[in-house]
Amino acid sequence: MPELPEVETIKRDLDKVILGKKIIEVCVHNPKVIREPAVGKFKEGLTNVTVKNILRKAKILILELSNGKSLTIHLKMTGQLVYPGGGAKSRVSFHFSDGMVLDFNDQRLFAELRLLDDWRALKFIRGLGPEPFALSLGQFKNMLSLKKTKIKPLLMDQKFISGIGNLYAAECLFRAGINPEKPAQSLSDKEKAALFKEIKDVLNEAIEHGGSSVDDYVRVSGRPGGYAAHHKVYGRQGKPCLICKTPIKRISLGGRGTYFCPKCQA
DNA sequence: AATGGGACCTGCGCGC
DNA sequence: TGCGCGCAGGTCCCAT
Numbered sequence: 001m002p003e004l005p006e007v008e009t010i011k012r013d014l015d016k017v018i019l020g021k022k023i024i025e026v027c028v029h030n031p032k033v034i035r036e037p038a039v040g041k042f043k044e045g046l047t048n049v050t051v052k053n054i055l056r057k058a059k060i061l062i063l064e065l066s067n068g069k070s071l072t073i074h075l076k077m078t079g080q081l082v083y084p085g086g087g088a089k090s091r092v093s094f095h096f097s098d099g100m101v102l103d104f105n106d107q108r109l110f111a112e113l114r115l116l117d118d119w120r121a122l123k124f125i126r127g128l129g130p131e132p133f134a135l136s137l138g139q140f141k142n143m144l145s146l147k148k149t150k151i152k153p154l155l156m157d158q159k160f161i162s163g164i165g166n167l168y169a170a171e172c173l174f175r176a177g178i179n180p181e182k183p184a185q186s187l188s189d190k191e192k193a194a195l196f197k198e199i200k201d202v203l204n205e206a207i208e209h210g211g212s213s214v215d216d217y218v219r220v221s222g223r224p225g226g227y228a229a230h231h232k233v234y235g236r237q238g239k240p241c242l243i244c245k246t247p248i249k250r251i252s253l254g255g256r257g258t259y260f261c262p263k264c265q266a
Numbered sequence: 267a268a269t270g271g272g273a274c275c276t277g278c279g280c281g282c
Numbered sequence: 283t284g285c286g287c288g289c290a291g292g293t294c295c296c297a298t
Contacts, residue, residue, distance in 0.1 A: 003292095107276065108275040
């Protein structure tokens with residue numbers, strides 16, 4: 001499930017392999033993932049253009065092109081970008097003038113590709129909250145103090161703070177010792193500070209390790225990221241807490257699997 | 267305002 | 283063995 005660290009890893013990987021290259025042909029093997037414009041216009045706008053710049057906003061990748069348009073890619077859960085491509089799983093393939101291919105794969109077809117005149121105008125992007133790295137502790141504390149919502153669903157709310165998903169919300173809360181059901185505004189100053197620190201530390205560490213390969217996530221090379229070995233709670237239901245040995249519990253919160261230590265995160 | 271559910275998808279692992 | 287079911291999760295949308 002690509003979250004901020006995975007998408008950032010892909011952005012950096014793509015910088016090394018396709019930045020400055022010219023796309024000469026786009027093959028759409030499954031049109032479902034092309035959200036706009038119509039497939040014909042999509043292909044047309046991506047033919048004979050150079051990749052000028054690659055950006056990441058929250059969990060979205062943006063390729064700025066030489067014709068002024070931009071390709072936005074939201075990988076959702078199972079999206080992959082693989083280079084060199086040419087694989088059988090490809091939903092869309094991008095062919096470059098040097099003969100190389102970038103594959104876009106997506107097993108569950110949830111991903112969203114858009115070719116836009118102005119990515120900044122995309123409603124979802126306009127609605128994004130600040131990225132964790134753009135916040136000061138004071139701002140973060142203020143934001144939390146205004147919300148009665150349970151802290152874990154709040155961390156995953158992209159309008160509140162952007163880039164954090166189910167996996168990293170669990171890891172950050174564990175490291176900060178905060179119960180995922182605790183109302184945001186009820187966190188103590190100390191807890192807010194701990195959470196702020198752990199969010200930045202966990203995301204940075206995950207980026208350093210190339211992201212977490214659970215489910216389908218792979219780096220652009222096709223190889224896994226290395227952060228899953230450092231997970232402390234995610235997916236560890238019933239296994240002993242790495243700090244106190246209490247079995248890790250799984251509950252459903254906001255319809256999502258939520259892992260925590262009932263003792264360390266009381 | 268907040269919360270809960272369903273929808274979108276498909277492969278996998280589980281129980282019977 | 284084979285089948286059906288629940289689950290996985292980012293985001294939107296609707297209902298309460």
